[in-house]
Amino acid sequence: MTALLSEFQSTMLELPWLFVSLVFIFAATIGSFLNVVIHRLPVMMKREWQQECNQYLNEYHQELIAPIAKKLGKPLDNYPEKYNLVVPVSACPKCKTNIKPWHNLPILGWLLLQGKCASCEASISARYPVFELFTGAMVATLAWQFGPTLQFAMAALLTFALVALTGIDLDEMLLPDQITMPLLWLGLIININGLFTPLTDALIGAVAGYLSLWSVYWLFKIATGKEGMGYGDFKLMAVFGAWLGWQMLPLIILLSSLVGAIVGIMLIINNKLNSGNPIPFGPYIAAAGWIALLWGEPIVNAYLASL
Known part of the structure; x- marks a missing residue:
């Protein structure tokens, strides 16, 4: 065999x-x-x-x-x-x-x-x-x-899950734990030998990924009394932290926020979204994380080189 x-x-x-x-x-x-x-x-x-x-x-x-x-x-x-x-x-x-x-x-x-x-x-x-x-x-x-490598096999599995999460979030504004939590644990397991990032970076990334959006959620709720995003978004960010390490989190947050803002503005301009109505944020996190999976390191290196 x-x-x-x-x-x-x-x-x-x-x-x-x-x-x-x-x-x-x-x-x-x-x-x-x-x-x-x-x-x-x-x-x-x-x-x-x-x-x-x-x-x-x-x-x-x-x-x-x-x-x-x-x-x-x-x-x-x-x-x-x-x-x-x-x-x-x-x-x-x-x-x-x-x-x-x-x-x-x-x-x-x-x-x-x-x-x-x-x-x-x-x-x-x-x-x-x-x-x-x-x-x-x-x-x-x-x-x-x-x-044809183990990295490809794991990245493909992650992509399949992201496609499912994107479709469900678009329909239901829901990121099921049945998908996100196994992905989180799998990300930590595959990085025991540093498949995508060292295990220490993966552990820090999982915690930092969750807390990054969790803190934004509570700051927004305290300031406005409204919920700006769901707990599934925190968990999805933790997934990418576990898979790619904490170093990729700023890029993922920046890309997802930028794309989400552009799409939201376009929907409002075209009268397809009323101001104040919620839109799912999970698809933008998924897209940004997938981009970081393939080209995150070159993007970050290019940005640092331009400073």
Whole structure:
């Protein structure tokens, strides 16, 4: 097995274009699954919260919910169907027709269907192939940058998670602990041998990343009485601190704040966002962190050289 892996790595090093092409196809396929994660994980979380609330009500307020349960004909702490990332199979939300496997081909499936359901011709959002295309392109860029190495494998895994977090935050303004916390621990584990940064820098980065936005949150709340961001943003910044070290945090904060401010101003100018309405900050942190993953050191070095 080791010999086969070594031979594969050697072949991919000799033919980098082949490696990048194969990675793009694989990553775009994963991007198709990430669309499912983006849609279903928040639903699964909401169901879990609802079940916990219903169990509490069942235990402490039985006299209040018993008539409701009787009317519905089922207990309130259970849902009638199993629902996770695999079950039920993907189906058209309008006509409920199951989606054929070949219709789920990344990018091509949407193009072959011309953006419409094969059964009822309901419109299928272009967001699905866009996420698949971006996932493939981002991971292919990592493949070109790192080659067939452990660094590439870990960076690709981080990218898949960032794509899912971005989609969920755009939809729900939520960065699930189910994704951010494993990423945080994984970042510390892979840096035990300094894969991306020394372990000491990773530990300091995790703490500093969390505290950097946590302190901004509380300063803003004390000054205005409002919450400027969510706790998921703190955790995502801690993730990048754990993966890339504390040295990359200023760059990530600067880039994410700059892009977030520009996008927010543009939305306000185009009347797509009212002043004072919240916008998700997680996608900007994710984009800035991904840029720092690839080009953070050259950017920082160029800036320091210009001083």
